[in-house]
Amino acid sequence: MPLPLPEFHDDKRVGTLYLERAALVTEAARRYAVAHQVKPAREDSLRIAAFGIDVQVAFCQPEASLFVPGAVEDTQRTLRWLYANLDRITGLVFSLDTHRVFQVFHPAWWQDAEGRPPAPMTPITAADIRAGKWRATRHPEESLAYCERLEAAGKYILTVWPYHALLGGLSHALLPAMMEASLFHAVARDTQTRFEVKGEEPLTENYSVLSPEVTELPGRKVGEFNQELFDHLLTFDRVYVFGQAKSHCVLSTLMDLKQHIEATDRSKMGRIHILEDAMSPVPAPPLDPLPPGLDFPRVANEAMRTFREAGMKVVRTTDSLDG
Structure with a gap:
């Protein structure tokens, strides 16, 4: 039977900013574990990981500069799933996208001939740089080489993003409602949450x-x-993946998982479970014509088919863990 939601949880607060209530949440977790006979994670015979990718204010809070439409509802569904299956989810792993002002994908890195930075969502190609349309404000040779190698890989071209997930800022933090869930899980199951900084x-x-x-x-x-993280994830019998965005950080992480499982032990591919209703794509930029690589919803949907064909499981938060 699914476990009930803890009393402090409120779906309406999921997309809002507030200070996580650590004392209240952890005390509630201690009582909840006793009331529902929740055992420590170390006693699990079937070990299940919940792998949250960039469930941060930057992507999941409507006022944030890089909010992914649909992220609030995705997070609401994810939290209901986490709490309902708390006694079976062995470990939580969260990534934290972590940036500063001067990075190759932020406006301050680039200038046009008049010294103006590009607008967010501007694509910058190696040809643009060679033609003088854009120049890097620092590391010009490496910046050109970066665009060339990125394009040669065939996945993306450089996109200038709004400033986001800035270290020290509010947008860098895990979404408060998700942070409370991690605190609750840690105490109820007597296990530490794992955080991975990237970017x-x-x-x-x-x-x-x-x-x-x-x-x-x-x-x-x-x-x-990150071999150590890959090895850690594959110690679990199942890894449920969720987060933002379906077209970018989730997609690229799943692609890395797929490629490295194929290179090491294909029999483990079925351990990866993609919570498809717990992620959304970045909308396509308003370009006409729209380059295929920037049609982010299409890119995301095609990738999901690829992952399913490879042997990963595409599931929903409403599916039973016993299904």
Whole structure:
């Protein structure tokens, strides 16, 4: 039987900012564990991870600069799922997209011929840079090389994003309602939540939690595959994936999982469960014609088919864990 929602949880507050109520939530968790006979996570015979990708204010709060439409409802469904299955979810893993002002995908990195920064959602290609349409305000050679290598990979072209998930700012934080769920789970199941910081390297985008889009530039290493996190996730019998955005950070993380499972042990592909109703794509930018790579909803839906065909399970938060 699904467990009931804790008394402090309010769906209407999911998309709002407030200070997490650590004392109230953890005390409620202690009482809840006793009342519902919730055992410590270390006693689980079937080990299940809930892997939340960038469930942060930056993407899930409507006033944030990079809010993903649908993220509030996604998070509401996710929280109902987390609480209902609290006694069976062994571990929580959350990524935290983490940025500063001067990064290759932020406006301050680029200028046009008049010294003006690009507007958010502006695509910048290697051809644009070579033609003088845009120039980097720092590391010009590496910035051109980055765009060339990004385009050669065939997944994305460089997109200038609004300033988001800035270290030290409110948008960097886990959404308060999700933070309370992590506190509640930690105390009720007597286990620590795991947080993974990503995205601090200025010369690469880092959609995937497991690796940046580009790992090397001429004379400079800018990232590597997070083998330790990959190994940790695959210690679980199931990994349920949710978060934002379906077209970017979730998609890239799932792609990395797929490729590395294929390279190591294909029999583990079925451990990955994608909570499809707990994620939404970034809307396509208003460009005409719209480059196929910027039709983000289409990109996301095609990727889901690829993951399903590879053997990952595409499920919903309303599906039983016994299904």
